[in-house]
Amino acid sequence: MSDTPNSPAVIAVLEEIAQWKNRADLEFGSSMAEVDKEEDAARRAIEEAQRQLLALATLRAELRDKHGQIAMEAERRERGALREGLSADRSVIETRAAMLDAAIAARDTELQRQLLDPEIAAAVEEYEKFVEVEASLASLPSSYRRAILDHHEKVRRRLEPVIAASNAGPPRLELDPVGVGVLFAMDPPDGTPEALVAVLPVPFSVCRDWADRKEDLAALFAYRVVAAVSRLLGAVGAGNAPIQYTELAGCLAVQVWLGDCELQGDLNERALEEIDALREEAEELSAAGIELYGLWVRAAMLADEEG
Amino acid sequence: MAGLELFQRMSVEQVAKWLELHPFEIIRILVADGSLPSDLKLDAGNVERIRIAGGLETWWEGAPSTDEGEAPARALVRGLLKMVVEKGYVEPKSVRADNLFRGLDAESQRNLRRAVNALIREGVLASSMSATGLTVTIATGRDEEVRTFAAAGTGVVDRLWDQD
Numbered sequence: 001m002s003d004t005p006n007s008p009a010v011i012a013v014l015e016e017i018a019q020w021k022n023r024a025d026l027e028f029g030s031s032m033a034e035v036d037k038e039e040d041a042a043r044r045a046i047e048e049a050q051r052q053l054l055a056l057a058t059l060r061a062e063l064r065d066k067h068g069q070i071a072m073e074a075e076r077r078e079r080g081a082l083r084e085g086l087s088a089d090r091s092v093i094e095t096r097a098a099m100l101d102a103a104i105a106a107r108d109t110e111l112q113r114q115l116l117d118p119e120i121a122a123a124v125e126e127y128e129k130f131v132e133v134e135a136s137l138a139s140l141p142s143s144y145r146r147a148i149l150d151h152h153e154k155v156r157r158r159l160e161p162v163i164a165a166s167n168a169g170p171p172r173l174e175l176d177p178v179g180v181g182v183l184f185a186m187d188p189p190d191g192t193p194e195a196l197v198a199v200l201p202v203p204f205s206v207c208r209d210w211a212d213r214k215e216d217l218a219a220l221f222a223y224r225v226v227a228a229v230s231r232l233l234g235a236v237g238a239g240n241a242p243i244q245y246t247e248l249a250g251c252l253a254v255q256v257w258l259g260d261c262e263l264q265g266d267l268n269e270r271a272l273e274e275i276d277a278l279r280e281e282a283e284e285l286s287a288a289g290i291e292l293y294g295l296w297v298r299a300a301m302l303a304d305e306e307g
Numbered sequence: 308m309a310g311l312e313l314f315q316r317m318s319v320e321q322v323a324k325w326l327e328l329h330p331f332e333i334i335r336i337l338v339a340d341g342s343l344p345s346d347l348k349l350d351a352g353n354v355e356r357i358r359i360a361g362g363l364e365t366w367w368e369g370a371p372s373t374d375e376g377e378a379p380a381r382a383l384v385r386g387l388l389k390m391v392v393e394k395g396y397v398e399p400k401s402v403r404a405d406n407l408f409r410g411l412d413a414e415s416q417r418n419l420r421r422a423v424n425a426l427i428r429e430g431v432l433a434s435s436m437s438a439t440g441l442t443v444t445i446a447t448g449r450d451e452e453v454r455t456f457a458a459a460g461t462g463v464v465d466r467l468w469d470q471d
Contacts, residue, residue, distance in 0.1 A: 111311055128313055163314040169346060210330050215320035219330070223319055223347055226331045230338040234438065239339065242436040245331065281345050 079301050082183065083249045089180035089201030090218075090251060096173065096288040097217035103171045111165055123158045130155070175289040182225055182292065184271050187299040193267060194259040197248075199302060200225050204247040220284050222252055228274040229254050237264040248302060268296055316348035326354070326363060327409050332440050336361040339438040361439045362403050366390055367410030374460060381460065383415055384422045389457035391445060398433060401444035 115124055130152045137145050156163070180201050186193040202218035210219065233239050238261040246253045275294035279285070285292060323330040337343035340360035342353065357363065371386030373379055387407055396402045407423060408416040423443065426432040431453060433446040445453050455461075 108311055115310070124313065131313065159314070162311075166311040166314045167316055167348065207329075207331065210320065211324065215318050215330075219320065220347060223330060223334050226334045227338050227343055230335050230438070234339070239438040240436055243335075283346060 075300070079303075082297060082301055085181065086183070086199060086201050086249055086251050090203060092178050092180055093201055093218050093221060093290065094203070096175070096178075096290060099173055099175075100170055100217050100284065100288045101214070103173060107171050108166075111162060114162060120159065120162065123155050124162075126155045127152070127159060169283040170287040172287045173289055177289045177291045179291045179293055181295045182275060183302065184268075184294055184296050185299040185302050186267065186296075189298055193263065194257070195299075196229075196256040196258055196267065197299070197302060198225060198229055198254045198271075199248050200252045200254070202252050203250060204252050207245045207252050208247075217284055217288055217290075220282070221290075224278050224282050224285075226254060228271075228278045229256065232267070232270050232274045235265060235270050236267055237262060253302075271296075316350045317354070319347055319349065322349050322354055322357065326357060328357075328361075328363070328405060332361070332405075333357060336439045362406070363409075364403075364406045365410045366406055367408075367415075370411070370415055377460060380418050380422070383411075383419050385457060385460050387419060387423075388453050392450070392454050392457050396443070397445045397450045398447040399444070401433075401435065401442035403439070404434065404441040404443045407443065 114120060130148070133148075137148065140148070182201070183199040185197050185199075187195045187197075200222055202222050205213060206219045206222045213219070229243070230239075233241050233256065238256070238258055241261050242257045244255045244257075246255055272294045275292060279292045282292070317325075319330045319333050322328075323333050326333070328336075334343065336357050337353065337360075340356050342356045342360075344353065366387075370379065371382050373382040377385075391402070391407075394402065404423075408419055411419065423432060427434050427443070430446055431449045432443050434441055434443050436442075
């Protein structure tokens with residue numbers, strides 16, 4: 001077999017091909033390295049974005065939590081403010097009750113002094129005797145009864161100034177007016193109410209210990225609100241609704257169960273109308289410089305704090 | 308010599324003590340009757356209105372007599388149920404709850420209140436609220452049992468003494 005001489009041209013071509021392939025390989029390697037690098041960068045960017053998303057999600061949860069706490073804190077502060085308001089109003093009423101009692105006592109002392117006048121004292125004695133026998137007058141002959149009644153009428157006229165003064169309204173304290181509030185709440189707040197509560201800035205003792213305490217401005221205030229609530233219930237067709245008197249933050253609360261009633265009319269509006277009427281009627285509150293107002297609040301604000 | 312009280316109208320508190328009612332009950336009765344004076348001072352006419360509009364009655368003039376060997380508390384309950392039966396307070400006719408106790412001393416009132424509450428829990432008596440106060444009646448279908456106890460002193464109320 002004879003040697004085939006190498007063709008320089010083929011060698012050159014093969015070498016060129018080899019070189020071209022080397023260059024392509026190098027180029028590929030270089031490009032792949034670029035792609036790897038880009039991919040790494042992209043992956044790192046994704047990881048960073050994911051970390052940011054996670055951080056944002058955490059921040060969002062924290063903000064929501066904080067906002068929830070703010071709402072709770074607002075409720076707590078609101079509840080506290082209402083209780084402080086009740087307490088402050090109760091102090092005002094108790095202070096002015098004492099002042100009004102003192103003014104009434106001073107007026108009564110002066111009236112008692114007038115009763116010592118000999119002429120008035122004699123008339124009082126006659127008046128007293130008449131009161132003692134009044135019930136038995138019907139058994140007397142009519143002419144005799146008429147004479148006694150005529151004489152009593154003369155005595156009564158003589159005493160009229162004293163009688164009128166002893167039944168007059170309370171003396172005015174001439175103090176700067178101060179506002180006090182009765183808090184109303186309905187439960188549930190929307191839809192058909194099942195319960196109504198009115199909280200008065202007077203001590204619960206006006207209800208619990210009424211027999212052992214003096215009937216003062218706080219007691220009269222309570223009577224007037226009980227009357228207003230009774231009128232309100234009658235006006236909305238709930239006259240027979242059960243009423244309970246309970247203690248709330250040391251104050252008197254009037255609770256009404258409305259669940260078994262079909263209400264006719266707007267409870268909110270009527271309650272405020274009753275408070276307006278009460279304000280007009282209550283001479284003793286006016287004399288003590290107390291200006292009454294009604295305020296509707298959410299029932300949750302009157303509930304005891306949990307925990 | 309008499310003082311100013313000779314001429315003064317009564318306070319709600321005075322009338323409440325006199326009638327053995329809570330002052331708030333006085334107010335509710337007068338509001339329901341439409342006769343609450345605007346100055347909250349009451350005269351004899353107002354007191355009469357309270358008695359009539361509120362259906363106030365005094366049932367007791369002291370503790371009831373006891374049968375031989377009968378405990379006073381039991382005699383009290385028997386005496387009360389006898390009066391409720393005699394006055395015909397069977398559903399739907401009802402009586403003010405505080406009428407059941409008026410005229411008794413404080414301890415007898417306390418004992419009787421406990422018994423009445425237990426009878427309400429047992430379903431023998433039924434209570435309901437009205438504009439003038441709480442009312443009580445013998446529950447429908449329980450009047451024969453009550454009648455038997457009122458007459459013979461045994462039966463429906465025996466369980467009350469087991470509960471304490």
